[in-house]
Amino acid sequence: MSKINANFNLNKRRKIFGKTEVFTFKGGIHPDDMKGSTETKAIVDIEAPAELVFPLQQHIGAPAVPCVEVGQRVLMGQKIAEAGGFVSANIHSSVSGTVKAIEQRLHPSGTKVQSIVIENDGLNEVSDELIPLDEETVSPQEIIERVKAAGIVGMGGATFPTHVKLSPPADKKIDYVIINGAECEPYLTSDHRAMLETTDEVVRGLRLILKALAIKDGYIAVETNKQDAIAKLKSCVQSDADYNIKIVAVKTKYPQGSEKHLIKAVTGRSVPPGKLPMDVGVVVNNIDTCAAVARAVIQGKPLIRRIVTVSGDCIAEPLNFRVPIGTPFSHLVEKCGGFSKTAAKLIMGGPMMGVALSSVDVPVIKGSSGLLAFSEEMAKTQQTASCLRCGKCVSGCPMNLLPNVIKEAVCADDLEKLTKLNLGDCIQCGSCSYVCPAEQNPLQYVRTGKAKLARQEVKA
Amino acid sequence: MENLKEKLIVTESPHIRDGNTTGGIMLDVIIALMPALIAGVFVFGYRAAALAVVCVGACVFFEWAWCKIVKKQVSIGDFSAAVTGLLLAMNLPVTMPFWMAIVGSLFAIVIVKQFFGGIGHNFMNPALAARAFLLTSWAQAMTTWVQPFTKVAFFSNADAVSHATPLAQLAQNVDTVSQATSASDAAVAELPSYLDLFLGTTGGCIGEVSALAILIGAVYLICKRVISIKIPAAYILTVAALTFVFGGNDGLFSGDALYHVLSGGLMLGAFFMATDYVTTPYTPNGQIVFGIGCGILTAVIRLWGGYPEGVSYSILLMNVATPLIDKYTAPKRFGVVKEKKGDKKNA
Numbered sequence: 067m068s069k070i071n072a073n074f075n076l077n078k079r080r081k082i083f084g085k086t087e088v089f090t091f092k093g094g095i096h097p098d099d100m101k102g103s104t105e106t107k108a109i110v111d112i113e114a115p116a117e118l119v120f121p122l123q124q125h126i127g128a129p130a131v132p133c134v135e136v137g138q139r140v141l142m143g144q145k146i147a148e149a150g151g152f153v154s155a156n157i158h159s160s161v162s163g164t165v166k167a168i169e170q171r172l173h174p175s176g177t178k179v180q181s182i183v184i185e186n187d188g189l190n191e192v193s194d195e196l197i198p199l200d201e202e203t204v205s206p207q208e209i210i211e212r213v214k215a216a217g218i219v220g221m222g223g224a225t226f227p228t229h230v231k232l233s234p235p236a237d238k239k240i241d242y243v244i245i246n247g248a249e250c251e252p253y254l255t256s257d258h259r260a261m262l263e264t265t266d267e268v269v270r271g272l273r274l275i276l277k278a279l280a281i282k283d284g285y286i287a288v289e290t291n292k293q294d295a296i297a298k299l300k301s302c303v304q305s306d307a308d309y310n311i312k313i314v315a316v317k318t319k320y321p322q323g324s325e326k327h328l329i330k331a332v333t334g335r336s337v338p339p340g341k342l343p344m345d346v347g348v349v350v351n352n353i354d355t356c357a358a359v360a361r362a363v364i365q366g367k368p369l370i371r372r373i374v375t376v377s378g379d380c381i382a383e384p385l386n387f388r389v390p391i392g393t394p395f396s397h398l399v400e401k402c403g404g405f406s407k408t409a410a411k412l413i414m415g416g417p418m419m420g421v422a423l424s425s426v427d428v429p430v431i432k433g434s435s436g437l438l439a440f441s442e443e444m445a446k447t448q449q450t451a452s453c454l455r456c457g458k459c460v461s462g463c464p465m466n467l468l469p470n471v472i473k474e475a476v477c478a479d480d481l482e483k484l485t486k487l488n489l490g491d492c493i494q495c496g497s498c499s500y501v502c503p504a505e506q507n508p509l510q511y512v513r514t515g516k517a518k519l520a521r522q523e524v525k526a
Numbered sequence: 527m528e529n530l531k532e533k534l535i536v537t538e539s540p541h542i543r544d545g546n547t548t549g550g551i552m553l554d555v556i557i558a559l560m561p562a563l564i565a566g567v568f569v570f571g572y573r574a575a576a577l578a579v580v581c582v583g584a585c586v587f588f589e590w591a592w593c594k595i596v597k598k599q600v601s602i603g604d605f606s607a608a609v610t611g612l613l614l615a616m617n618l619p620v621t622m623p624f625w626m627a628i629v630g631s632l633f634a635i636v637i638v639k640q641f642f643g644g645i646g647h648n649f650m651n652p653a654l655a656a657r658a659f660l661l662t663s664w665a666q667a668m669t670t671w672v673q674p675f676t677k678v679a680f681f682s683n684a685d686a687v688s689h690a691t692p693l694a695q696l697a698q699n700v701d702t703v704s705q706a707t708s709a710s711d712a713a714v715a716e717l718p719s720y721l722d723l724f725l726g727t728t729g730g731c732i733g734e735v736s737a738l739a740i741l742i743g744a745v746y747l748i749c750k751r752v753i754s755i756k757i758p759a760a761y762i763l764t765v766a767a768l769t770f771v772f773g774g775n776d777g778l779f780s781g782d783a784l785y786h787v788l789s790g791g792l793m794l795g796a797f798f799m800a801t802d803y804v805t806t807p808y809t810p811n812g813q814i815v816f817g818i819g820c821g822i823l824t825a826v827i828r829l830w831g832g833y834p835e836g837v838s839y840s841i842l843l844m845n846v847a848t849p850l851i852d853k854y855t856a857p858k859r860f861g862v863v864k865e866k867k868g869d870k871k872n873a
């Protein structure tokens with residue numbers, strides 16, 4: 067894709083009737099955003115509990131390798147596990163204390179994973195492993211090194227190691243960085259609060275990311291339901307000779323925050339099937355990730371805390387927390403005043419793409435943007451009925467798939483047909499299952515279909 | 527922890543739903559049909575309401591009975607049989623004998639719907655198929671129109687005053703116009719006014735007399751996102767355009783498009799029958815193709831066919847073409863761009 071093409075699309079963002087045009091993509095759905103109970107609540111800092119658990123797998127890629135021993139004293143911010151490869155990330159202790167055990171512990175994904183357990187001594191003694199760097203004189207290479215050393219990963223939930231994104235292969239020319247402030251998942255407000263309360267860090271983080279990639283153009287894309295954040299960000303950025311940073315309002319629609327759809331909305335570029343954002347010259351980062359980059363470089367702080375929204379109909383007082391990573395979710399629930407009614411389902415992340423937890427005693431990890439507690443009432447789905455052929459799943463699918471046809475093909479075990487339905491394009495956004503009036507849950511069949519195709523490939 | 531279930535529900539995402547159900551949607555359709563039914567009762571009297579009750583009752587009963595006979599789960603709770611019954615009643619003249627209406631209901635539910643596997647599997651709109659079936663079986667009864675606001679006896683249609691529907695009148699006018707201008711002028715003067723058509727004080731089937739009443743229901747369905755405007759808009763605009771271009775007596779571009787749009791079953795068909803989920807395309811582009819196809823067929827039947835009214839047959843024909851339309855209008859894969867087009871834009 068040529069540069070000229072992108073400029074053409076960017077120039078399209080003209081003013082109509084004095085209002086800035088709002089960009090978006092085709093398809094998608096409009097769930098209730100349910101953010102009212104936490105969006106105006108300032109982030110509350112939470113004290114670490116007595117025991118913290120750090121799974122070695124908190125990111126996409128190889129698990130980290132412990133570099134401490136049982137019984138050893140560690141400081142806050144000290145590296146306790148080393149990246150297990152290029153696509154992997156360091157892990158740091160979020161408290162000072164003693165390594166109690168390195169053993170299998172329950173992970174939010176529901177399986178047991180090798181984890182480092184640390185007993186908090188409450189002294190909060192800080193390690194000086196990472197020294198603050200001067201943001202003016204720091205070199206691109208130093209920034210990337212620091213991001214890697216600080217163990218920063220995508221904090222929107224995908225947890226892809228950030229230093230990998232910042233080191234594109236030489237043949238991929240990057241034109242833009244987009245900071246993803248869409249936060250299109252209902253309930254979640256952690257990015258929203260970060261934009262409001264750590265605006266300066268977000269903007270400085272973006273400048274550092276631009277510097278690391280040696281480019282000028284950066285965008286912060288925010289959904290129109292967060293006007294206060296848009297205004298705050300606008301008041302904090304000024305473009306100068308070095309960087310050209312713009313705040314872009316994108317339509318409030320799910321899944322606006324999907325990388326491919328955000329890129330489409332902001333730059334007009336289309337990421338072809340099977341390709342990555344960097345193939346069209348774009349790098350997308352999450353808001354909190356961006357702020358984490360600023361903290362790592364400017365203050366020498368590794369990634370040891372994150373913002374978590376705790377909400378849902380069973381939470382007595384929904385709040386946004388800044389949480390030391392490794393804290394069990396049960397600790398957050400206590401700080402919210404406990405469950406106000408019987409919780410039947412706990413979700414880490416948003417209600418559309420989050421993971422259902424099998425226990426409340428699993429730790430907050432780098433990708434935990436929220437904890438939702440739903441009652442039986444909220445969690446239940448209606449009875450499955452015959453597909454009405456209503457097409458709601460088709461018009462709602464942001465990837466232009468045919469979820470109803472996929473389901474049919476999976477049920478009929480028609481593998482030949484399945485190969486033509488582009489199952490690999492599915493971004494698991496759940497829109498199809500959300501809108502289906504007959505409770506067909508097409509996404510579940512997409513998953514089954516993918517597994518079937520994979521099995522067939524193995525056989526062939 | 528307190529107030530936490532021992533065994534948490536662990537299912538894969540997504541964890542929430544929009545709350546729409548088949549039953550809820552069907553109930554909305556029933557609500558949306560009420561204004562048209564009330565208009566029908568107002569114009570034709572209580573027999574219209576009685577006919578609606580008979581059709582709905584019969585359809586629900588046959589659905590229940592069928593499910594019992596073949597021992598499958600009784601599906602009357604989704605209200606789809608009730609909708610079929612109501613739509614069938616809307617498509618009948620008020621003088622229709624009750625027993626014929628019951629036979630029509632049997633045909634709609636058992637032959638058209640359940641023989642093919644029940645809701646979601648039938649390929650034709652049951653109510654419309656039943657209407658077509660009744661029309662071929664009892665053409666006389668199906669085309670006995672009464673003068674609005676005449677009293678219709680409950681069990682006999684002996685004293686029904688036969689009365690041409692507006693479209694039949696219009697067709698006649700077009701035929702006679704070349705013979706005697708003065709005579710046709712007189713006939714034209716007798717045509718119901720636009721206002722009559724809009725408000726619904728004309729002859730016709732129970733549900734199709736008032737465009738206004740149908741529109742009220744349609745707006746409700748569109749606001750509740752039960753139907754999208756795509757099919758009705760494409761349908762009605764196509765009919766309007768074609769009847770305007772080809773429907774006039776004074777050469778091209780002299781047709782009375784508004785008359786065609788407001789009269790006959792077009793409004794009812796476009797908003798309530800051509801939007802039936804099961805028998806229309808699920809792809810967004812396919813829905814537009816479907817609407818245009820219905821429009822072309824309706825205009826052709828009305829202008830050049832033997833029938834004054836072509837809505838039912840048009841929709842039924844397009845129902846049959848639906849799988850084909852779906853096949854060729856599948857949405858384009860996300861992210862695939864035609865390089866050529868992009869380059870042109872750059873220039």
Ligand code: SF4
Pocket residue numbers: 462463464465466467469491492493494495496497498499508509512
């Ligand atoms: S098929 Fe996949 S991409 Fe499409 S709506 Fe369903 S989950 Fe989303």
Ligand code: SF4
Pocket residue numbers: 452453454455456457458459460469470498501502503504505506508808
């Ligand atoms: S939304 Fe559900 S009922 Fe409608 S076409 Fe898709 S799978 Fe069928």
